[in-house]
Amino acid sequence: MPTFHCSAILFDLDGVLIDSTASITRRWAKWAEQQGLDPLEVLEVIHGRRSAEVIRLVAPHLDVVAETIRIEQSVTDDADPAIPGAVKLLQSLPERSWCVVTSGTRNLAFARMKVAGLPLPMVLVGADDVNKGKPDPEPYLKGAELLGFAAAECIVIEDALAGVRAAHAGKMDVIAVATTYTVDELHEADAVVKGLQEIRVTEAQGRLRVEV
Numbered sequence: 001m002p003t004f005h006c007s008a009i010l011f012d013l014d015g016v017l018i019d020s021t022a023s024i025t026r027r028w029a030k031w032a033e034q035q036g037l038d039p040l041e042v043l044e045v046i047h048g049r050r051s052a053e054v055i056r057l058v059a060p061h062l063d064v065v066a067e068t069i070r071i072e073q074s075v076t077d078d079a080d081p082a083i084p085g086a087v088k089l090l091q092s093l094p095e096r097s098w099c100v101v102t103s104g105t106r107n108l109a110f111a112r113m114k115v116a117g118l119p120l121p122m123v124l125v126g127a128d129d130v131n132k133g134k135p136d137p138e139p140y141l142k143g144a145e146l147l148g149f150a151a152a153e154c155i156v157i158e159d160a161l162a163g164v165r166a167a168h169a170g171k172m173d174v175i176a177v178a179t180t181y182t183v184d185e186l187h188e189a190d191a192v193v194k195g196l197q198e199i200r201v202t203e204a205q206g207r208l209r210v211e212v
Helices: 020-032 040-044 051-058 065-076 087-090 106-116 138-147 161-169
Strands: 004-005 008-010 098-101 154-158 173-179 191-193 198-204 207-211
Touching: 004 154, 004 173, 008 138, 008 207, 020 040, 020 065, 040 051, 051 065, 098 138, 138 154, 138 161, 154 161, 161 173
Parallel strands: 008 098, 008 154, 154 173, 173 191
Antiparallel strands: 004 207, 198 207
16 A cells, blocks of 8 residues: 655635536547547647647637637536535545646636535645746646645645646646546555545644555
8 A cells, every 4th residue: 555745735615625627638639620620639638737728739820829828718508516525525624735736727616626526725736827828837836835735745636647747747646536547547646545535634743644
């Protein structure tokens, strides 16, 4: 049973805390069809990336700002529930020992967490808070900095390959949750679980012990 020791846990949002994989897939497939793009090619690159970066990859000829706004606004059509185990896990953590690092915008992330009934973090890093999104390490490094910890003192919980690679690029260990990709596809992570219920966190003297 892998065990990690850290000062803080940095959570991705979609696919980790909010059960949104199906709605994200549906939303991007519809957008691809509207733009005359191959939905399968678009869906291969969406997970873990900011909307603007996806658009630059698959349709650089389009107005990135306008299309990003369109995609972000479509998120409000869905009221995605919390991932099983997410509320309990977050409630078990000391307030300053966790944050959310998402490829969505800050205001939208807070709104969706409220709808899902999740505890709200003191620190949240959104797409509009960084210059480069995942798989660049900037989002996770920013999250660690805002919590007041060195990157090496943090672990990341992710569901997407772009996020796993971002965390590793920032010298952080990663626990992957197989909600969006299969266990085999997430082999780059330091540990892989099928659900958050498999993660147990205890705290002693300001340090977290994370067992999977």
